[in-house]
Amino acid sequence: MAEINAYNEAIKSGLYQKPTGLLGKYDNVRRFWEDEELGLYLRPYLEQLVARKRERGQRLRILDLGCGSGDGLEFITTITSKSLISEHDTEIIEPDMLELYQGIDINVGLLTQAREICDHRQNARFIQSDFNDFDLGAEEPYDLYLANYGTLSHNTDEQTVGLLTNIARQSQDGALIIIDWLGRYSYEWQTLWTKDISHNRWMNYVISYLPSVDGEKPPELSYFPLRIMGREEALHIYQQVKDKTGGVITLCNLADRSSFVGRHMDTAQYNPHCQPLRRLVNSLFEPNVGTNLDEVLIHYVLRDGFTEVNAYHQRFADCWNYLVTYTKALLEGSKPPEALAEMPLPLRRLLSTMKGVVRVAAGMEIGNARASLVEPQLGYCLRELEMRLQQGRGCGHGLVAIFEVVK
Numbered sequence: 001m002a003e004i005n006a007y008n009e010a011i012k013s014g015l016y017q018k019p020t021g022l023l024g025k026y027d028n029v030r031r032f033w034e035d036e037e038l039g040l041y042l043r044p045y046l047e048q049l050v051a052r053k054r055e056r057g058q059r060l061r062i063l064d065l066g067c068g069s070g071d072g073l074e075f076i077t078t079i080t081s082k083s084l085i086s087e088h089d090t091e092i093i094e095p096d097m098l099e100l101y102q103g104i105d106i107n108v109g110l111l112t113q114a115r116e117i118c119d120h121r122q123n124a125r126f127i128q129s130d131f132n133d134f135d136l137g138a139e140e141p142y143d144l145y146l147a148n149y150g151t152l153s154h155n156t157d158e159q160t161v162g163l164l165t166n167i168a169r170q171s172q173d174g175a176l177i178i179i180d181w182l183g184r185y186s187y188e189w190q191t192l193w194t195k196d197i198s199h200n201r202w203m204n205y206v207i208s209y210l211p212s213v214d215g216e217k218p219p220e221l222s223y224f225p226l227r228i229m230g231r232e233e234a235l236h237i238y239q240q241v242k243d244k245t246g247g248v249i250t251l252c253n254l255a256d257r258s259s260f261v262g263r264h265m266d267t268a269q270y271n272p273h274c275q276p277l278r279r280l281v282n283s284l285f286e287p288n289v290g291t292n293l294d295e296v297l298i299h300y301v302l303r304d305g306f307t308e309v310n311a312y313h314q315r316f317a318d319c320w321n322y323l324v325t326y327t328k329a330l331l332e333g334s335k336p337p338e339a340l341a342e343m344p345l346p347l348r349r350l351l352s353t354m355k356g357v358v359r360v361a362a363g364m365e366i367g368n369a370r371a372s373l374v375e376p377q378l379g380y381c382l383r384e385l386e387m388r389l390q391q392g393r394g395c396g397h398g399l400v401a402i403f404e405v406v407k
Helices: 002-012 028-055 071-077 108-117 157-170 187-192 231-245 277-285 307-332 345-362 369-389
Strands: 060-065 098-105 124-128 144-147 176-183 202-206 223-229 249-257 398-405
Touching (some): 028 060, 028 176, 028 249, 028 277, 028 398, 060 071, 071 144, 108 124, 157 231, 231 249, 231 398, 249 369, 277 369, 307 345, 307 369
Parallel strands (some): 060 098, 060 144, 144 176, 176 223
Antiparallel strands (some): 176 398, 202 223, 249 398
16 A cells, blocks of 8 residues: 555656656656666567567567556657668567557556556557456467566565566567566665665665655655565576476576666665766756766765675776766866776777767757757766676666566
8 A cells, every 4th residue: 555655646746747858757867768778678689579470470469567657658669679870760669560568557546647648559458456466368478578667676576486487387489578676786775785685675665756846745755665686686586487487488688777877866865975866867868958067977985895786886986987077078178087997898989989979069050069969978878888887786776687488
């Protein structure tokens, strides 16, 4: 009940609606970092799945577990192929390829919102149910299962093992599952880091990042438990499912998402050292809005006793800061910063990218080339840096797992 109350509070705030930009559920980071990053992780496997279905003259059936406002439909149908520039649409799932998108959620308010948003889609339908109780065997098999943005963090491990086992048994060869748990070692909740992961599996979560329409937060917000997941724990769940299904499920990818840009960076609710980096990266993506790049620099504070986790966060922060400082020097025409002791290849490539972007921007006659061209590209490069350096440890806001059914 606490979870339903919490999401109802978010809906009433008015910022769980579709407007986008610097604030709200659908802010720039959500659209241009998180959604696109999830899509880029899924893209190679989705392309293979769609190609197989097309060869067989079949269409896709998609099941969105904990669909909320139906965001999964827009997410999955806007993932593009790797083609660069084309006069034609490059979506991997073209309209004629989608047979059914079915969303399941227990929250009536969110389902009402989903139906309003997707009422023009004849092949979209929504059901109120606990997805753990949904009878997969009563319908035709699905090809793709979505559980994005912490959906399975509402589950116990036993529930997740049972759900994945059921999906693997009921699905045909080649079906895909994408999960996005809350990462155990996100910097946002550094105060919750622990080595006793056998007991400390849950965090008390609150949707405090969505202010009300008048700018004041509700006097009381509902907290609810969410499972936080690290790499070893995700692999343990995977092994249990493999054992129960005779090995018909394969882990394709395990990756971190949204390091230093998760929503609770701005609230500092679980870590007093957090900087409002999500707000600042939102500003990078916003056209005609200039950003103070000095404020985008990360001041990472170590926590004793977590050597490997600290090493990841510090390395990423150092590379992030170098990319930002280098871009600032390009814009100012000043001397580039002294090279880091370690200059990873992804960082060196992104420095070259930003150098080219600044050069092009300098020759363009547009209103604010820095705010509308250079800064958005810096945002994309920071996202690319994360994707290239992440280690799938659970060090981001989300820990993404992609599974394939192999029979």
